[in-house]
Amino acid sequence: MLVCSLLLALTSLHSIAAAEKANVNVILWFDTEDYLLPADDDATKRLAEMLTQRGIRATFKLVGEKARVLERRGRRDVIAALKKHDIGYHANFHSVHPAPSEYLADCGLLDGIAEFARREGGGAADVRRILGVKTLACYGQPGSSWASQTIAALKEIGVAPHGVPCYVDEGTHIGLNEQPFWYENALVVYHMGQNYTRMDLHDPAAVEPAKQKVSAIADRLRGQGGGLISIFYHPCEWVHKEFWDGVNFRRGANPPREQWKPPPQRPAEETEAAFKRFAEYIDHIRSISGVQFVTASDLPGLYPDAARSEGASEADLNQIAVRLTESKISGADFQVMGDRAYSVADQFELLARAVGELVEGRKPRFPLQAIGLLGPDGPPPLTAEATHIDWFAFRDATRDVIDFVKTRQRIPSRVFIGADAVPPADFLVALAFAYDYYRTNGKLPLEGGATLGKNLELLPARRVAKDTPDLFGGWIIHKEGFRAPKILEVARLQAWTLKPAIQKD
Ligand SMILES: [Zn+2]
Known part of the structure; x- marks a missing residue:
């Protein structure tokens, strides 16, 4: 009897120790895309610096035109602040039509790969050159403009032999157990479901519930032996009243460059308050025991194949x-x-x-x-x-x-x-x-x-979403009711390559 309970106690001690050892990682990523509102440059710099001060590296996915705008505006300070972080890619012009799902809607696998490389390859090269990085850590699509051909093309738009190794974004087109997976030989963070979270930056009442939510996710993942939490923002959310692309490219609108308008800006005190809330949120996350921040470049080491x-x-x-x-x-x-x-x-x-x-x-x-x-x-x-x-x-x-x-x-x-x-x-x-x-x-x-x-x-192939009106059409930039069933057909054939990514102990 005594031996039994001693064993039981030892076993539970053992499992507590195992749970404490279990790694819970947070990938914090920023879609850095507003090339119209100059205040976005400052917001980007401030975010990069506040994270650096805390010893946190995040993943900034840059739009090609955003990198070129920083260069043109002479914002070496923003570029220098970004260079302390992981640099990913977020399409060449993001929302200028045709967006990726629009130009891939009728493509097969091979012509789709070639078309994505043709349209987006130059922007990827610009981001590498301007940010001074050899390899882009990841790519992720604008809005819901997803297609499997873009993932297969990551080898083409990067530097040989590995190209861009990861895909980091959020959406429901494909997923596997709400954790990272392999698809078309890329390591993919997508459809993270209950392991994806964020705090509303502009609602004072949102801070406490958001802190509790991320703690609860970390507890649950720890109990499951570890896992990844995905959190994302756009630097422009701190400074704009409305997304830059919604102002210009909404529902298929495609004004010429000469008529692009910057979005309306928030008053400075709202931006200040949002930075304060965000700092509190981030400080809470880094205080959770056993939780660490990781970047897209860390993923291949964390999930060896x-x-x-x-x-x-x-x-x-x-x-x-x-x-x-x-x-x-x-x-x-x-x-x-x-x-x-x-x-x-x-x-x-x-x-x-x-x-x-x-x-x-x-x-x-x-x-x-x-x-x-x-x-x-x-x-x-x-x-x-x-x-x-x-x-x-x-x-x-x-x-x-x-x-x-x-x-x-x-x-x-x-x-x-x-x-x-x-x-x-x-x-x-x-x-x-x-x-x-x-x-x-x-x-x-x-x-x-x-x-x-x-x-x-x-x-x-069952892990690929069914075609619904909202899957592609839910993004404000795509035309109302835009459907792309062939993209899902091609994606189902690529499910040959789908498998879970297994986290290293
Ligand atoms: Zn975006």
């Missing part, structure tokens, strides 16, 4: 194959094993490489590394009637798949078995079948051939 950097062990690949060959499997999903997460694309790439080696008479060498593919650039064909393929047809299809993946670095939208095209998800099951057969029999299924999946659902 062990499946990518270290590779898959033989035990992991065996387990991947076993799950994919379970009878009655109706869908493929990401799989998490220990500190490694494998997207459906990772599973496809790893199994194709392992089976490819076996087909050529070699043994796969572990750990097996995945380079990270994109999802397919088009919808799959209809599932095949027959699920059985003979060995030689399977072998030749596997060789073709390996060549495709190596050349294009994405999942093929169809896999040819001779003259017939089958969905890549169904072929993934055949790869798993062949690998599992080898594992249990010590040889490939030369006599029996392989078994395709039948109509396998890509389960992570």
